[in-house]
Amino acid sequence: MEHPDPHRNNEKIVALMALQSQVEADALVTELKANGIEASLGGEANAAYGAAFLHADGIPILIFDGDLGAATQVARDLGLVQE
Numbered sequence: 001m002e003h004p005d006p007h008r009n010n011e012k013i014v015a016l017m018a019l020q021s022q023v024e025a026d027a028l029v030t031e032l033k034a035n036g037i038e039a040s041l042g043g044e045a046n047a048a049y050g051a052a053f054l055h056a057d058g059i060p061i062l063i064f065d066g067d068l069g070a071a072t073q074v075a076r077d078l079g080l081v082q083e
Contacts, residue, residue, distance in 0.1 A: 011064040015042060016071050017080065018058030025059040028075060035074050037067045 019025040032039035042060030063071045075081045
């Protein structure tokens with residue numbers, strides 16, 4: 001499927017991090033979007049296996065790899081990145 005922004009068509013989608021809390025995951029995605037970074041929660045494809053399996057390693061935050069540096073800084077500003 002083609003992305004509406006043509007430069008995104010050659011980028012990979014990567015996991016920025018995985019968070020154990022749904023509240024933290026939602027807050028991070030909201031903050032990333034507020035900073036112009038496309039982001040979404042990963043794992044919906046595994047929902048059929050149940051919530052325990054889905055969240056075993058945390059809720060992945062998905063972004064385009066070209067936004068990794070900026071997204072990491074947003075997460076750092078929120079105190080979610082260990083230095």
